[in-house]
Amino acid sequence: MTIKGTGVFLLVWLSIAAALVLSIIKLPASVSDYLPNYACLTVLVWAVALPDRVNVMTGWVTGLCMDFLLGTTLGIHAAAFSFMVWMLSSQFESIKYYSLVEITIAVGTVNFLGQFILFWGEHLFGVVTVDYNIFWTSVSSFVCWPVLYIILMSVYHLISPKNEDE
Amino acid sequence: MSPNVRLALAVVLSLVLVLVDNNSDAFKDVRYFVESYLTSVYYIADAPVSVIASGGERLKSYQELAEENRALKNTLSDMRIELLRYDSVIHDNEELRRLNNSPIKEPYQKMGAEVMMVDTNPFSLTVMINRGRKDGVYEGQPVINEQGVVGQVISAAKSVSRVLLISDQNHAIPVMVMRNGIRAIATGTGVINELNVVNMPRNVDIQAGDLLITSGLGGRFPAGYPVATVTVFDRKEGLQFAEIKAQPLATLDRLRYMLLLWQPDDGRGDIGELSDFDWPRTGAKPAAGKSGARPAADVNGAKPAENGNGAEPAADANGAGPAADANGAGPAENGNGAPAPGPEREGGNDD
Numbered sequence: 001m002t003i004k005g006t007g008v009f010l011l012v013w014l015s016i017a018a019a020l021v022l023s024i025i026k027l028p029a030s031v032s033d034y035l036p037n038y039a040c041l042t043v044l045v046w047a048v049a050l051p052d053r054v055n056v057m058t059g060w061v062t063g064l065c066m067d068f069l070l071g072t073t074l075g076i077h078a079a080a081f082s083f084m085v086w087m088l089s090s091q092f093e094s095i096k097y098y099s100l101v102e103i104t105i106a107v108g109t110v111n112f113l114g115q116f117i118l119f120w121g122e123h124l125f126g127v128v129t130v131d132y133n134i135f136w137t138s139v140s141s142f143v144c145w146p147v148l149y150i151i152l153m154s155v156y157h158l159i160s161p162k163n164e165d166e
Numbered sequence: 167m168s169p170n171v172r173l174a175l176a177v178v179l180s181l182v183l184v185l186v187d188n189n190s191d192a193f194k195d196v197r198y199f200v201e202s203y204l205t206s207v208y209y210i211a212d213a214p215v216s217v218i219a220s221g222g223e224r225l226k227s228y229q230e231l232a233e234e235n236r237a238l239k240n241t242l243s244d245m246r247i248e249l250l251r252y253d254s255v256i257h258d259n260e261e262l263r264r265l266n267n268s269p270i271k272e273p274y275q276k277m278g279a280e281v282m283m284v285d286t287n288p289f290s291l292t293v294m295i296n297r298g299r300k301d302g303v304y305e306g307q308p309v310i311n312e313q314g315v316v317g318q319v320i321s322a323a324k325s326v327s328r329v330l331l332i333s334d335q336n337h338a339i340p341v342m343v344m345r346n347g348i349r350a351i352a353t354g355t356g357v358i359n360e361l362n363v364v365n366m367p368r369n370v371d372i373q374a375g376d377l378l379i380t381s382g383l384g385g386r387f388p389a390g391y392p393v394a395t396v397t398v399f400d401r402k403e404g405l406q407f408a409e410i411k412a413q414p415l416a417t418l419d420r421l422r423y424m425l426l427l428w429q430p431d432d433g434r435g436d437i438g439e440l441s442d443f444d445w446p447r448t449g450a451k452p453a454a455g456k457s458g459a460r461p462a463a464d465v466n467g468a469k470p471a472e473n474g475n476g477a478e479p480a481a482d483a484n485g486a487g488p489a490a491d492a493n494g495a496g497p498a499e500n501g502n503g504a505p506a507p508g509p510e511r512e513g514g515n516d517d
Contacts, residue, residue, distance in 0.1 A: 020207075021207055021210055024285045025212075025215065026282075027285075055169065056169055057172055057175075060180070064183075068197065068201065068204065069207070070285065070286055071292065071328050073184055075180035075184035076184060078176065078179070079181070082176035083173065086170075086172070086173040086176075089169045119289070
Protein backbone atom coordinates (compact mmCIF):
# COMPACT_ATOMS: atom_id res chain seq x y z
CA MET A 1 0.00 0.00 0.00
CA THR A 2 2.68 2.47 0.95
CA ILE A 3 4.84 1.61 -2.02
CA LYS A 4 1.88 1.82 -4.30
CA GLY A 5 0.83 5.02 -2.60
CA THR A 6 4.25 6.50 -3.17
CA GLY A 7 4.15 5.37 -6.78
CA VAL A 8 0.82 7.02 -7.36
CA PHE A 9 1.95 10.15 -5.57
CA LEU A 10 5.02 10.30 -7.77
CA LEU A 11 2.97 9.64 -10.88
CA VAL A 12 0.57 12.46 -10.08
CA TRP A 13 3.26 15.02 -9.35
CA LEU A 14 5.61 13.96 -12.12
CA SER A 15 2.84 14.17 -14.64
CA ILE A 16 1.89 17.59 -13.35
CA ALA A 17 5.52 18.71 -13.50
CA ALA A 18 5.84 17.41 -17.06
CA ALA A 19 2.65 19.17 -18.00
CA LEU A 20 3.93 22.41 -16.50
CA VAL A 21 7.11 22.21 -18.54
CA LEU A 22 5.10 21.31 -21.62
CA SER A 23 2.82 24.26 -21.14
CA ILE A 24 5.63 26.81 -21.20
CA ILE A 25 7.22 25.51 -24.38
CA LYS A 26 7.01 28.28 -26.87
CA LEU A 27 5.61 27.48 -30.25
CA PRO A 28 4.83 29.84 -33.09
CA ALA A 29 2.04 32.19 -32.06
CA SER A 30 -0.27 30.82 -34.72
CA VAL A 31 -0.09 27.39 -33.12
CA SER A 32 0.25 28.20 -29.46
CA ASP A 33 -3.10 29.99 -29.36
CA TYR A 34 -4.78 26.72 -30.10
CA LEU A 35 -2.89 24.51 -27.71
CA PRO A 36 -4.59 23.17 -24.62
CA ASN A 37 -3.54 24.08 -21.12
CA TYR A 38 -1.74 20.84 -20.27
CA ALA A 39 -1.18 21.53 -16.59
CA CYS A 40 -4.84 22.25 -16.06
CA LEU A 41 -5.89 19.16 -18.02
CA THR A 42 -3.58 16.92 -16.04
CA VAL A 43 -4.90 18.18 -12.75
CA LEU A 44 -8.44 17.62 -14.00
CA VAL A 45 -7.61 14.07 -15.09
CA TRP A 46 -6.39 13.25 -11.60
CA ALA A 47 -9.25 15.11 -10.00
CA VAL A 48 -11.65 12.86 -11.88
CA ALA A 49 -9.71 9.64 -11.38
CA LEU A 50 -8.39 10.03 -7.85
CA PRO A 51 -10.70 12.44 -6.06
CA ASP A 52 -9.42 11.33 -2.66
CA ARG A 53 -5.81 12.08 -3.54
CA VAL A 54 -6.09 15.11 -5.75
CA ASN A 55 -8.12 17.86 -4.22
CA VAL A 56 -8.60 21.57 -4.48
CA MET A 57 -5.23 22.28 -2.86
CA THR A 58 -3.43 20.21 -5.51
CA GLY A 59 -5.03 22.44 -8.08
CA TRP A 60 -4.02 25.49 -6.11
CA VAL A 61 -0.39 24.44 -5.87
CA THR A 62 -0.27 23.63 -9.58
CA GLY A 63 -1.81 26.98 -10.39
CA LEU A 64 0.73 28.74 -8.21
CA CYS A 65 3.56 26.97 -10.05
CA MET A 66 1.97 28.12 -13.27
CA ASP A 67 1.89 31.69 -11.99
CA PHE A 68 5.57 31.56 -11.18
CA LEU A 69 6.45 29.97 -14.49
CA LEU A 70 4.46 32.36 -16.61
CA GLY A 71 5.27 35.44 -14.56
CA THR A 72 1.63 36.35 -14.04
CA THR A 73 0.25 37.92 -10.91
CA LEU A 74 0.61 35.32 -8.20
CA GLY A 75 -2.65 33.67 -7.28
CA ILE A 76 -4.65 34.06 -10.45
CA HIS A 77 -3.92 30.69 -12.01
CA ALA A 78 -4.03 29.23 -8.52
CA ALA A 79 -7.56 30.51 -7.97
CA ALA A 80 -8.76 29.40 -11.39
CA PHE A 81 -7.29 25.91 -11.06
CA SER A 82 -8.68 25.35 -7.60
CA PHE A 83 -12.05 26.57 -8.81
CA MET A 84 -11.99 23.99 -11.61
CA VAL A 85 -11.11 21.14 -9.28
CA TRP A 86 -13.79 22.29 -6.87
CA MET A 87 -16.40 22.32 -9.63
CA LEU A 88 -15.52 18.75 -10.56
CA SER A 89 -15.38 17.39 -7.05
CA SER A 90 -18.44 19.10 -5.64
CA GLN A 91 -20.80 19.30 -8.59
CA PHE A 92 -20.05 15.96 -10.20
CA GLU A 93 -19.55 13.68 -7.24
CA SER A 94 -19.81 10.41 -9.10
CA ILE A 95 -18.13 11.61 -12.27
CA LYS A 96 -15.82 8.58 -12.19
CA TYR A 97 -18.70 6.37 -13.17
CA TYR A 98 -19.83 8.45 -16.12
CA SER A 99 -19.00 7.38 -19.64
CA LEU A 100 -15.92 8.97 -21.19
CA VAL A 101 -18.05 11.20 -23.41
CA GLU A 102 -19.99 12.52 -20.46
CA ILE A 103 -16.84 13.14 -18.46
CA THR A 104 -15.32 14.96 -21.40
CA ILE A 105 -18.32 17.24 -21.72
CA ALA A 106 -18.29 17.98 -18.00
CA VAL A 107 -14.55 18.62 -17.93
CA GLY A 108 -14.71 20.72 -21.09
CA THR A 109 -17.38 22.93 -19.59
CA VAL A 110 -15.52 23.30 -16.32
CA ASN A 111 -12.36 24.11 -18.22
CA PHE A 112 -14.15 26.77 -20.22
CA LEU A 113 -15.45 28.38 -17.04
CA GLY A 114 -11.97 28.19 -15.54
CA GLN A 115 -10.49 29.87 -18.59
CA PHE A 116 -13.04 32.60 -18.20
CA ILE A 117 -12.12 33.07 -14.55
CA LEU A 118 -8.47 33.26 -15.51
CA PHE A 119 -9.18 35.97 -18.02
CA TRP A 120 -11.48 37.80 -15.67
CA GLY A 121 -9.00 37.67 -12.80
CA GLU A 122 -6.25 39.09 -14.99
CA HIS A 123 -8.64 41.72 -16.18
CA LEU A 124 -9.68 42.73 -12.67
CA PHE A 125 -6.17 43.16 -11.41
CA GLY A 126 -4.43 44.68 -14.35
CA VAL A 127 -4.63 45.87 -17.88
CA VAL A 128 -4.73 42.85 -20.11
CA THR A 129 -4.52 42.34 -23.77
CA VAL A 130 -7.95 41.32 -24.88
CA ASP A 131 -7.44 38.41 -27.15
CA TYR A 132 -10.39 36.15 -27.57
CA ASN A 133 -8.17 33.57 -29.19
CA ILE A 134 -7.51 32.27 -25.69
CA PHE A 135 -10.90 30.63 -25.75
CA TRP A 136 -9.67 28.36 -28.50
CA THR A 137 -7.66 26.82 -25.70
CA SER A 138 -10.91 25.55 -24.24
CA VAL A 139 -11.87 23.95 -27.52
CA SER A 140 -8.55 22.20 -27.92
CA SER A 141 -8.62 21.18 -24.27
CA PHE A 142 -12.00 19.63 -24.94
CA VAL A 143 -10.51 17.59 -27.76
CA CYS A 144 -7.28 16.67 -26.00
CA TRP A 145 -8.71 15.77 -22.65
CA PRO A 146 -9.97 12.22 -23.43
CA VAL A 147 -6.62 11.38 -25.04
CA LEU A 148 -4.70 12.59 -22.04
CA TYR A 149 -7.14 10.81 -19.75
CA ILE A 150 -6.66 7.50 -21.49
CA ILE A 151 -2.87 7.84 -21.54
CA LEU A 152 -2.57 8.82 -17.90
CA MET A 153 -5.04 6.17 -16.78
CA SER A 154 -3.15 3.43 -18.60
CA VAL A 155 0.05 4.56 -16.87
CA TYR A 156 -1.85 4.62 -13.61
CA HIS A 157 -3.13 1.09 -14.09
CA LEU A 158 0.41 -0.04 -14.81
CA ILE A 159 1.45 1.26 -11.41
CA SER A 160 -1.55 0.08 -9.45
CA PRO A 161 -2.95 -2.89 -11.36
CA LYS A 162 -5.43 -3.95 -8.68
CA ASN A 163 -8.80 -2.36 -8.68
CA GLU A 164 -7.88 -0.41 -5.60
CA ASP A 165 -8.99 2.70 -7.40
CA GLU A 166 -12.56 1.56 -7.11
CA MET B 167 -12.13 18.72 4.80
CA SER B 168 -14.89 19.13 2.30
CA PRO B 169 -14.18 20.59 -1.12
CA ASN B 170 -16.08 23.72 -0.18
CA VAL B 171 -13.82 24.46 2.76
CA ARG B 172 -10.78 23.77 0.62
CA LEU B 173 -12.07 26.05 -2.09
CA ALA B 174 -12.73 28.81 0.42
CA LEU B 175 -9.21 28.39 1.73
CA ALA B 176 -7.74 28.38 -1.77
CA VAL B 177 -9.70 31.46 -2.81
CA VAL B 178 -8.70 33.38 0.29
CA LEU B 179 -5.06 32.44 -0.20
CA SER B 180 -5.22 33.41 -3.86
CA LEU B 181 -6.86 36.72 -3.08
CA VAL B 182 -4.21 37.53 -0.52
CA LEU B 183 -1.50 36.61 -3.01
CA VAL B 184 -3.06 38.63 -5.80
CA LEU B 185 -3.58 41.71 -3.67
CA VAL B 186 -0.14 41.62 -2.11
CA ASP B 187 1.54 40.89 -5.42
CA ASN B 188 -0.31 43.70 -7.13
CA ASN B 189 0.08 46.35 -4.52
CA SER B 190 3.53 45.81 -3.15
CA ASP B 191 6.92 44.42 -3.96
CA ALA B 192 6.72 41.91 -1.14
CA PHE B 193 7.04 38.93 -3.48
CA LYS B 194 9.83 40.36 -5.55
CA ASP B 195 12.48 38.46 -3.65
CA VAL B 196 10.37 35.31 -3.55
CA ARG B 197 9.88 35.52 -7.27
CA TYR B 198 13.56 36.15 -7.76
CA PHE B 199 14.49 33.03 -5.83
CA VAL B 200 11.81 30.85 -7.34
CA GLU B 201 12.63 31.97 -10.86
CA SER B 202 16.30 31.42 -10.24
CA TYR B 203 15.53 27.88 -9.18
CA LEU B 204 13.21 27.44 -12.11
CA THR B 205 15.90 28.47 -14.57
CA SER B 206 16.66 24.86 -15.40
CA VAL B 207 12.97 24.33 -16.13
CA TYR B 208 13.07 27.22 -18.57
CA TYR B 209 16.11 25.76 -20.23
CA ILE B 210 14.41 22.36 -20.48
CA ALA B 211 11.36 23.97 -22.05
CA ASP B 212 13.58 25.97 -24.35
CA ALA B 213 15.61 22.95 -25.43
CA PRO B 214 13.30 21.26 -27.98
CA VAL B 215 12.70 24.40 -29.99
CA SER B 216 16.30 25.52 -29.97
CA VAL B 217 17.50 22.02 -30.80
CA ILE B 218 15.18 21.98 -33.78
CA ALA B 219 16.35 25.44 -34.77
CA SER B 220 20.02 24.57 -34.50
CA GLY B 221 19.38 21.25 -36.24
CA GLY B 222 17.84 23.16 -39.11
CA GLU B 223 20.93 25.31 -39.24
CA ARG B 224 23.21 22.31 -39.24
CA LEU B 225 21.33 20.76 -42.14
CA LYS B 226 21.96 23.74 -44.39
CA SER B 227 23.79 22.85 -47.54
CA TYR B 228 27.23 24.14 -48.32
CA GLN B 229 25.86 26.26 -51.12
CA GLU B 230 23.33 27.92 -48.90
CA LEU B 231 26.03 28.70 -46.39
CA ALA B 232 28.34 30.09 -49.05
CA GLU B 233 25.49 32.19 -50.36
CA GLU B 234 24.70 33.47 -46.90
CA ASN B 235 28.36 34.12 -46.25
CA ARG B 236 28.66 36.23 -49.37
CA ALA B 237 25.56 38.17 -48.48
CA LEU B 238 26.89 38.78 -45.00
CA LYS B 239 30.24 39.93 -46.35
CA ASN B 240 28.47 42.37 -48.64
CA THR B 241 26.43 43.72 -45.78
CA LEU B 242 29.51 43.96 -43.64
CA SER B 243 31.40 45.97 -46.20
CA ASP B 244 28.41 48.24 -46.69
CA MET B 245 28.29 48.77 -42.96
CA ARG B 246 32.02 49.46 -42.83
CA ILE B 247 31.66 52.10 -45.49
CA GLU B 248 28.86 53.70 -43.52
CA LEU B 249 31.01 53.56 -40.43
CA LEU B 250 33.89 55.34 -42.10
CA ARG B 251 31.99 58.57 -41.80
CA TYR B 252 30.55 57.64 -38.44
CA ASP B 253 33.78 58.33 -36.56
CA SER B 254 34.11 61.81 -37.94
CA VAL B 255 30.42 62.44 -37.39
CA ILE B 256 30.80 61.37 -33.78
CA HIS B 257 33.75 63.67 -33.44
CA ASP B 258 31.80 66.56 -34.97
CA ASN B 259 28.90 65.81 -32.72
CA GLU B 260 31.11 65.89 -29.67
CA GLU B 261 32.60 69.18 -30.75
CA LEU B 262 29.21 70.70 -31.34
CA ARG B 263 27.91 69.46 -28.05
CA ARG B 264 30.89 70.92 -26.31
CA LEU B 265 30.24 74.25 -27.97
CA ASN B 266 26.60 73.92 -27.04
CA ASN B 267 27.48 73.26 -23.44
CA SER B 268 25.63 69.95 -23.59
CA PRO B 269 26.73 66.77 -21.93
CA ILE B 270 28.69 64.57 -24.25
CA LYS B 271 27.09 61.21 -24.82
CA GLU B 272 29.14 58.29 -23.75
CA PRO B 273 28.76 55.15 -25.79
CA TYR B 274 26.39 52.72 -24.15
CA GLN B 275 27.55 49.47 -22.79
CA LYS B 276 25.73 46.67 -24.56
CA MET B 277 25.22 42.99 -24.12
CA GLY B 278 23.63 40.53 -26.47
CA ALA B 279 20.79 38.36 -25.26
CA GLU B 280 18.79 35.60 -26.78
CA VAL B 281 15.07 35.15 -26.48
CA MET B 282 14.21 31.90 -24.78
CA MET B 283 11.48 29.96 -26.44
CA VAL B 284 9.40 29.92 -23.32
CA ASP B 285 5.77 30.86 -23.16
CA THR B 286 4.94 33.67 -20.83
CA ASN B 287 1.84 35.31 -19.51
CA PRO B 288 -0.74 34.85 -22.25
CA PHE B 289 -2.39 38.12 -21.35
CA SER B 290 0.59 40.36 -21.83
CA LEU B 291 3.33 40.77 -24.38
CA THR B 292 6.49 39.65 -22.69
CA VAL B 293 9.43 37.52 -23.67
CA MET B 294 12.03 35.79 -21.59
CA ILE B 295 15.71 36.31 -22.27
CA ASN B 296 18.74 34.34 -21.19
CA ARG B 297 20.41 37.12 -19.18
CA GLY B 298 19.82 37.84 -15.55
CA ARG B 299 21.14 39.68 -12.56
CA LYS B 300 24.42 37.85 -12.69
CA ASP B 301 25.03 39.62 -16.00
CA GLY B 302 24.07 42.91 -14.41
CA VAL B 303 20.55 43.09 -15.78
CA TYR B 304 18.29 45.40 -13.80
CA GLU B 305 14.62 46.19 -13.82
CA GLY B 306 13.70 48.94 -16.19
CA GLN B 307 16.67 48.31 -18.42
CA PRO B 308 16.12 49.29 -22.05
CA VAL B 309 16.26 46.51 -24.61
CA ILE B 310 16.79 47.10 -28.32
CA ASN B 311 17.65 45.07 -31.35
CA GLU B 312 19.16 45.97 -34.68
CA GLN B 313 15.82 47.24 -35.92
CA GLY B 314 14.75 49.45 -33.07
CA VAL B 315 13.56 49.57 -29.51
CA VAL B 316 12.12 46.29 -28.23
CA GLY B 317 11.04 46.99 -24.67
CA GLN B 318 12.32 46.99 -21.15
CA VAL B 319 13.17 44.47 -18.49
CA ILE B 320 10.39 44.06 -15.96
CA SER B 321 11.82 41.35 -13.78
CA ALA B 322 15.26 39.90 -13.53
CA ALA B 323 16.06 36.57 -11.94
CA LYS B 324 19.55 35.21 -11.52
CA SER B 325 20.14 34.16 -15.09
CA VAL B 326 16.90 34.85 -16.91
CA SER B 327 14.73 37.92 -17.11
CA ARG B 328 11.47 39.03 -18.60
CA VAL B 329 11.16 41.81 -21.12
CA LEU B 330 7.96 43.77 -21.57
CA LEU B 331 7.53 44.65 -25.23
CA ILE B 332 6.71 48.22 -26.25
CA SER B 333 3.39 47.16 -27.73
CA ASP B 334 2.06 45.78 -24.45
CA GLN B 335 -0.88 47.68 -23.05
CA ASN B 336 1.02 48.50 -19.89
CA HIS B 337 3.91 50.04 -21.75
CA ALA B 338 4.44 53.59 -22.85
CA ILE B 339 7.54 55.14 -24.31
CA PRO B 340 8.41 58.80 -24.74
CA VAL B 341 9.13 59.44 -28.40
CA MET B 342 9.99 62.28 -30.70
CA VAL B 343 9.10 62.75 -34.33
CA MET B 344 12.41 62.69 -36.12
CA ARG B 345 11.28 65.13 -38.81
CA ASN B 346 10.34 68.02 -36.57
CA GLY B 347 11.12 67.14 -32.99
CA ILE B 348 7.53 66.98 -31.75
CA ARG B 349 7.44 64.99 -28.56
CA ALA B 350 4.79 62.44 -27.78
CA ILE B 351 4.07 59.32 -25.83
CA ALA B 352 3.59 56.07 -27.70
CA THR B 353 1.62 53.54 -25.73
CA GLY B 354 1.21 49.90 -26.52
CA THR B 355 -2.13 48.63 -27.68
CA GLY B 356 -1.83 44.95 -26.90
CA VAL B 357 -1.66 44.22 -30.61
CA ILE B 358 1.88 43.08 -31.20
CA ASN B 359 2.70 45.40 -34.08
CA GLU B 360 0.78 48.51 -33.17
CA LEU B 361 1.40 51.53 -30.99
CA ASN B 362 -0.86 54.48 -30.25
CA VAL B 363 0.47 57.99 -30.09
CA VAL B 364 -1.80 59.49 -27.52
CA ASN B 365 -3.05 62.92 -26.54
CA MET B 366 -1.85 64.76 -29.62
CA PRO B 367 -3.99 67.69 -30.75
CA ARG B 368 -5.74 67.30 -34.06
CA ASN B 369 -3.66 69.93 -35.77
CA VAL B 370 -0.31 68.44 -34.83
CA ASP B 371 2.22 68.10 -37.60
CA ILE B 372 2.58 64.35 -37.78
CA GLN B 373 1.94 62.36 -40.89
CA ALA B 374 1.99 58.77 -41.97
CA GLY B 375 5.53 57.63 -42.59
CA ASP B 376 7.12 59.77 -39.88
CA LEU B 377 9.83 58.08 -37.91
CA LEU B 378 9.46 58.11 -34.14
CA ILE B 379 12.66 57.95 -32.13
CA THR B 380 13.14 57.80 -28.39
CA SER B 381 13.26 61.28 -26.92
CA GLY B 382 15.16 60.29 -23.83
CA LEU B 383 12.64 61.98 -21.56
CA GLY B 384 11.85 59.92 -18.54
CA GLY B 385 15.43 58.76 -18.44
CA ARG B 386 14.69 55.13 -18.99
CA PHE B 387 15.32 54.84 -22.69
CA PRO B 388 18.37 56.57 -24.10
CA ALA B 389 17.57 59.22 -26.69
CA GLY B 390 17.83 58.69 -30.40
CA TYR B 391 16.90 55.08 -30.95
CA PRO B 392 14.26 54.44 -33.62
CA VAL B 393 10.99 53.12 -32.25
CA ALA B 394 8.26 53.06 -34.86
CA THR B 395 6.91 54.58 -38.02
CA VAL B 396 3.57 56.32 -38.10
CA THR B 397 1.11 54.33 -40.16
CA VAL B 398 -2.19 56.08 -39.59
CA PHE B 399 -2.87 59.71 -38.89
CA ASP B 400 -6.55 60.47 -38.62
CA ARG B 401 -8.16 63.75 -37.61
CA LYS B 402 -11.36 62.22 -36.43
CA GLU B 403 -14.22 64.67 -36.34
CA GLY B 404 -15.68 65.07 -32.91
CA LEU B 405 -12.68 63.73 -31.11
CA GLN B 406 -10.44 65.88 -29.05
CA PHE B 407 -7.24 64.27 -30.14
CA ALA B 408 -5.90 62.92 -33.36
CA GLU B 409 -5.86 59.19 -33.79
CA ILE B 410 -2.30 58.22 -34.53
CA LYS B 411 -1.12 54.67 -34.93
CA ALA B 412 2.42 53.55 -35.41
CA GLN B 413 4.13 50.32 -36.22
CA PRO B 414 7.18 49.30 -34.20
CA LEU B 415 10.28 48.93 -36.32
CA ALA B 416 11.41 45.85 -34.47
CA THR B 417 9.49 42.79 -35.57
CA LEU B 418 8.28 42.00 -32.09
CA ASP B 419 6.59 38.77 -33.06
CA ARG B 420 9.77 37.27 -34.46
CA LEU B 421 12.36 38.28 -31.92
CA ARG B 422 15.40 36.12 -31.48
CA TYR B 423 18.39 38.25 -30.53
CA MET B 424 18.41 41.54 -28.73
CA LEU B 425 20.73 43.94 -26.98
CA LEU B 426 20.60 45.11 -23.40
CA LEU B 427 21.77 48.67 -22.89
CA TRP B 428 23.44 50.12 -19.85
CA GLN B 429 23.26 53.83 -19.40
CA PRO B 430 26.81 55.15 -19.00
CA ASP B 431 28.20 56.79 -15.86
CA ASP B 432 25.19 57.36 -13.67
CA GLY B 433 23.43 54.85 -11.47
CA ARG B 434 21.78 51.93 -13.14
CA GLY B 435 18.09 52.24 -13.59
CA ASP B 436 17.69 55.51 -11.80
CA ILE B 437 14.43 56.52 -13.30
CA GLY B 438 14.44 59.97 -11.84
CA GLU B 439 17.89 60.68 -13.16
CA LEU B 440 17.94 63.59 -15.56
CA SER B 441 21.07 62.46 -17.33
CA ASP B 442 19.38 62.47 -20.69
CA PHE B 443 17.06 65.31 -19.99
CA ASP B 444 16.91 67.54 -22.97
CA TRP B 445 19.25 70.43 -22.71
CA PRO B 446 18.00 73.95 -23.27
CA ARG B 447 17.92 74.82 -26.92
CA THR B 448 18.67 78.49 -26.69
CA GLY B 449 21.50 80.12 -24.90
CA ALA B 450 23.44 78.33 -22.25
CA LYS B 451 21.33 78.56 -19.20
CA PRO B 452 22.88 75.74 -17.22
CA ALA B 453 26.38 77.08 -17.44
CA ALA B 454 25.26 80.57 -16.72
CA GLY B 455 23.37 79.42 -13.71
CA LYS B 456 26.19 77.31 -12.44
CA SER B 457 29.24 79.46 -12.69
CA GLY B 458 27.88 82.84 -13.52
CA ALA B 459 29.65 82.91 -16.86
CA ARG B 460 28.40 85.56 -19.14
CA PRO B 461 27.75 84.39 -22.68
CA ALA B 462 30.86 85.31 -24.55
CA ALA B 463 29.27 85.96 -27.88
CA ASP B 464 25.72 87.07 -27.57
CA VAL B 465 25.73 89.17 -30.70
CA ASN B 466 25.68 86.39 -33.23
CA GLY B 467 24.29 83.68 -31.07
CA ALA B 468 27.38 81.54 -30.89
CA LYS B 469 27.48 79.47 -27.77
CA PRO B 470 29.71 80.34 -24.89
CA ALA B 471 32.46 78.19 -23.54
CA GLU B 472 32.08 75.50 -21.05
CA ASN B 473 33.53 76.47 -17.78
CA GLY B 474 31.41 74.39 -15.59
CA ASN B 475 33.92 74.15 -12.79
CA GLY B 476 33.68 77.74 -11.91
CA ALA B 477 36.41 79.07 -14.18
CA GLU B 478 36.19 82.65 -15.23
CA PRO B 479 34.08 83.62 -18.19
CA ALA B 480 35.69 82.58 -21.42
CA ALA B 481 35.89 86.00 -22.93
CA ASP B 482 37.86 87.35 -20.02
CA ALA B 483 40.17 84.41 -19.68
CA ASN B 484 41.68 84.31 -23.10
CA GLY B 485 40.23 87.19 -24.92
CA ALA B 486 38.48 85.05 -27.42
CA GLY B 487 35.30 87.04 -27.23
CA PRO B 488 35.97 89.37 -30.13
CA ALA B 489 37.10 86.50 -32.30
CA ALA B 490 33.84 84.76 -31.71
CA ASP B 491 32.01 87.90 -32.61
CA ALA B 492 33.88 88.26 -35.79
CA ASN B 493 33.51 84.88 -37.37
CA GLY B 494 30.67 83.40 -35.49
CA ALA B 495 32.61 80.47 -34.09
CA GLY B 496 32.10 79.75 -30.46
CA PRO B 497 35.15 79.87 -28.25
CA ALA B 498 36.64 76.68 -27.07
CA GLU B 499 36.07 74.83 -23.93
CA ASN B 500 38.49 76.05 -21.39
CA GLY B 501 37.44 74.01 -18.49
CA ASN B 502 40.52 71.86 -18.91
CA GLY B 503 42.84 74.63 -19.91
CA ALA B 504 42.93 73.84 -23.61
CA PRO B 505 43.86 76.81 -25.75
CA ALA B 506 40.98 78.50 -27.48
CA PRO B 507 40.97 78.09 -31.23
CA GLY B 508 39.19 81.37 -31.78
CA PRO B 509 42.18 83.61 -32.46
CA GLU B 510 43.92 81.01 -34.58
CA ARG B 511 40.89 80.53 -36.68
CA GLU B 512 40.63 84.25 -37.18
CA GLY B 513 44.22 84.36 -38.20
CA GLY B 514 43.56 81.64 -40.72
CA ASN B 515 40.78 83.67 -42.19
CA ASP B 516 43.04 86.63 -42.56
CA ASP B 517 45.56 84.59 -44.46
